[in-house]
Amino acid sequence: DAMVIQNPRYQVTQFGKxxxxxxxxxxxxxxxxxxxxxxxxxxxxxxxxxxxxxNNEADTPDNFQSRRPNTSFCFLDxxxxxxxxxxxxxxxxxxxxxxxTQYFGPGTRLLVL
Amino acid sequence: xxxxxxxxxxxxxxxxxFLTINxxxxxxxxxxxxxxxQYPGEGLQxxxxxxxxxxxxxxxxxxxxxxxxxxxxxxEKGSVQVSDSAVYFCALSDGNTDKLIFGTGTRLQVxx
Numbered sequence: 001d002a003m004v005i006q007n008p009r010y011q012v013t014q015f016g017k018x019x020x021x022x023x024x025x026x027x028x029x030x031x032x033x034x035x036x037x038x039x040x041x042x043x044x045x046x047x048x049x050x051x052x053x054x055n056n057e058a059d060t061p062d063n064f065q066s067r068r069p070n071t072s073f074c075f076l077d078x079x080x081x082x083x084x085x086x087x088x089x090x091x092x093x094x095x096x097x098x099x100x101t102q103y104f105g106p107g108t109r110l111l112v113l
Numbered sequence: 114x115x116x117x118x119x120x121x122x123x124x125x126x127x128x129x130x131f132l133t134i135n136x137x138x139x140x141x142x143x144x145x146x147x148x149x150x151q152y153p154g155e156g157l158q159x160x161x162x163x164x165x166x167x168x169x170x171x172x173x174x175x176x177x178x179x180x181x182x183x184x185x186x187x188x189e190k191g192s193v194q195v196s197d198s199a200v201y202f203c204a205l206s207d208g209n210t211d212k213l214i215f216g217t218g219t220r221l222q223v224x225x
Contacts, residue, residue, distance in 0.1 A: 006156075031211070042202060042215035043157070055211060090156050097211040099145040099164065107156040 003027050004105035006091050012111045013081050021076040021108045023091030031097055032074040034066060035090040037107070043090055049074060050097060078110075086112045115140045119203050119216035126193055126223050134188040134219045136177075136203035144205040146170075146179055146186040147213070151200045160188075160201070193223045 005024045013019040023032065031050050035043035047056045049068045063085070065077040078085055088109050092102040120135040138144065145164045149157040161170030166181035175190045186203060203216040 004156075040218075042217055043213075045212045048211060050211070057212075088156075092157075098208040099143075099206050101145075101147065101159060101162060102206075102213055103159065104149070104157040109154070 004091055004093055004103055006089075006105040006108050008108060009106060010109050010111070012113060013078075014113050015083065016080045019078050019081055019110065021078075021089050021091075021110070023074045023076070023105055024072050025091075025093045026072070027093055027095075027103065028071060029093035029095050029103075030071075031094045032068060033092040033094075033102065034064075034074070034076050035092065037088040037090055039087075046076070081110070081112045083112050086110055115144070115205060115207060115210075115214045117203050117205055117214050117216040119201075119219050121217070122200075122220040124219060124221045126221070128195055128223055128225050129192045130223075132188070132190040132193045132197075132221065134201055134203075134221070136186045136188065136216060138184050138186065138203075138205050138214075140184075140205055140207050140214075142207050142209065143181075144207040146177070147204045147206070148175070148177055148186070148188050149202045149204060151202065151218070153199070157202065193221070195223050195225055197221060198223045 033048040034046045037043040068074045088107045091105040094100045094102045147162045148160040150160045161172045163170040163179035169178045200218045
C-alpha cells in the first residue's frame, strides 16, 4: 500500500562524496517535491517537478540537483555534501499544483562524516 | 507573503487531557489548510485538511475548523493518548505558488 517510497531510509556519506537519494511513487501524480528538514525545523522546499518541468527555489544551493527520468521516480543528487547538509530529506507528491494536498514519503536521514 | 503561525511547544499533557494547538494564517485569496503530523524519525503524514471557510477536517479524533473571520485553523482533540506524542505542523497552500507554507511545528508530549 506504500504510496511514496524513499530509499534508503538512512544514508551515511563522507564530506565531499557525491550522494543520491531516491524517491518513487505509486500515485501517478504529476508533481514531485524535495524538501530538506533540519532538526526541530519545518521542512524547506528545495525544488519540484511538474511532469518534466523543473522548478528550483531561489535559495536552493547549486550543490543540490534533481532528476526525474519518468513519472514514478525522482532523485536528489548532492554533488559535494558538507556537514551542514546533514538533515532529513523528504519527498512528496501531489496530483497537481495550487491548493492541493501533498503526500509525503517516510524520509531519508542523511549523515555526513 | 503568505505565512502560518503556530503556538510554540512543547505542549505537555497527561493522557486523556484535552488538546488545543493554535494555528493562524495570513494569505491572499482562499487557501487550503492542513495539519500534518510527524512521529519521531518519520516523514510527514496528513492528519486532516479543509479547503473552504467553515469546513471541518477530522481524523483519528482530531478536528480543526477553517475560520475565515479569525484566519485560524486550531487543532483539537478531546482525549489525547501517549501514542499522539509527535510534532504537529499547520500548513497552507494557495493557488498562487506551488509550495506548502508550514508553521514552525508544535511538539506534543503526552505522559501516562
